Amino acid sequence: MATTRTRSSDLIGDLLVREGLIDEQDLQKALREQRANGYRLGYTLVAMGLVNETDL
Numbered sequence: 001m002a003t004t005r006t007r008s009s010d011l012i013g014d015l016l017v018r019e020g021l022i023d024e025q026d027l028q029k030a031l032r033e034q035r036a037n038g039y040r041l042g043y044t045l046v047a048m049g050l051v052n053e054t055d056l
Contacts, residue, residue: 012041026050
């Protein structure tokens with residue numbers, strides 16, 4: 001099942017993938033969690049331990 005992304009999620013998510021800080025699978029997991037919790041993607045990535053605040 002394809003994950004629909006929001007424009008802001010595309011920007012930060014794709015940037016983090018391009019920079020090698022997360023992989024596409026991690027991004028997809030974070031996007032699913034973001035939809036479930038309603039938080040911004042950056043917060044969700046940090047809460048999941050995938051990146052730290054400095055990475056953002």
